[in-house]
Amino acid sequence: MTISPDQAGWFKQTFDQLTDNMEKAILGKRHAVRLALTCLLSEGHILLEDVPGTGKTMLARALANTVQGSHARIQFTPDLLPADVTGVTVYDQHKGGFEFHPGPVFHSIVLADEINRASPKTQSALLEVMEEGRVTVDGQPHPVGRPFMVIATQNPIEQAGTYRLPEAQLDRFLMKTSLGYPDRSATIELLVNARVRDRAALVAPAITAETIAQMSGLADDVYVDPAVVSYVAELAEESRRMPHVKLGLSARGCLAFVRVAKTWAAADGRDHVVPDDIKELAEPVLCHRLLLDAEAQFTGVTIESVVSRLVDAVSPPTDRVA
Numbered sequence: 001m002t003i004s005p006d007q008a009g010w011f012k013q014t015f016d017q018l019t020d021n022m023e024k025a026i027l028g029k030r031h032a033v034r035l036a037l038t039c040l041l042s043e044g045h046i047l048l049e050d051v052p053g054t055g056k057t058m059l060a061r062a063l064a065n066t067v068q069g070s071h072a073r074i075q076f077t078p079d080l081l082p083a084d085v086t087g088v089t090v091y092d093q094h095k096g097g098f099e100f101h102p103g104p105v106f107h108s109i110v111l112a113d114e115i116n117r118a119s120p121k122t123q124s125a126l127l128e129v130m131e132e133g134r135v136t137v138d139g140q141p142h143p144v145g146r147p148f149m150v151i152a153t154q155n156p157i158e159q160a161g162t163y164r165l166p167e168a169q170l171d172r173f174l175m176k177t178s179l180g181y182p183d184r185s186a187t188i189e190l191l192v193n194a195r196v197r198d199r200a201a202l203v204a205p206a207i208t209a210e211t212i213a214q215m216s217g218l219a220d221d222v223y224v225d226p227a228v229v230s231y232v233a234e235l236a237e238e239s240r241r242m243p244h245v246k247l248g249l250s251a252r253g254c255l256a257f258v259r260v261a262k263t264w265a266a267a268d269g270r271d272h273v274v275p276d277d278i279k280e281l282a283e284p285v286l287c288h289r290l291l292l293d294a295e296a297q298f299t300g301v302t303i304e305s306v307v308s309r310l311v312d313a314v315s316p317p318t319d320r321v322a
């Protein structure tokens with residue numbers, strides 16, 4: 001069943017209100033804020049990669065504060081253990097049995113700050129919960145509930161003492177984006193209000209978990225024409241044939257494309273996906289999923305340029321199939 005125009009209008013109005021609420025903390029980065037909200041309503045996870053001091057953690061905290069739910073921040077360090085993330089089973093002498101003590105991952109919004117500073121063993125502790133919404137400790141599964149979202153940050157410049165995320169874990173992030181430096185007007189506004197030390201504290205809760213579930217359900221009902229589905233499949237096939245690409249778009253990546261395109265269309269007040277939605281979301285959906293070969297690094301080929309050529313190489317549909 002396709003959502004009605006009235007439902008699409010309500011979705012857009014609510015989405016814009018959430019964006020305005022988060023912009024109290026993140027100035028001049030409306031597109032990045034909309035991507036983060038799209039990821040939340042698509043029931044996915046987002047990776048924020050940028051240089052220090054651009055507001056990655058601030059964006060994550062602003063999103064967490066927007067939701068009327070629990071949130072936690074995990075500062076990833078080399079000595080962090082998997083049990084510090086998922087929780088641990090402890091023997092209770094008074095009860096005469098083992099009791100599970102949940103870790104910080106049992107919150108609605110989980111900020112994994114500087115995720116590439118933890119060891120691969122600790123990073124892998126997030127694999128199951130990001131994919132299946134549960135953790136297994138001592139053979140016992142423990143669901144984390146809904147909504148659940150991991151917001152991970154990493155610094156691409158400083159690589160000393162870091163561990164690169166494996167492709168299997170990168171693929172579990174619905175989108176990857178960066179903030180970049182603020183423009184001149186946003187910088188001036190930040191400096192004028194320098195007395196505000198914590199801008200994320202200005203963001204008040206604006207949406208309940210029940211409303212998030214309702215909006216996610218509406219996004220699932222956005223119509224996707226078979227021509228657009230074929231367009232996504234053709235992009236995936238072409239990505240595997242592109243020069244310098246060692247690993248193309250996976251089936252999980254195709255599903256991510258369709259999911260975020262539905263939410264993006266609803267956020268624009270539409271009840272259907274258009275090819276421009278796919279083109280606009282290509283970079284945040286694809287950049288962390290396509291793996292370049294060694295020759296590309298020596299010749300200066302960037303993943304952004306490969307994604308741009310991929311979008312140009314595949315013609316979008318001009319007619320509906322049904």
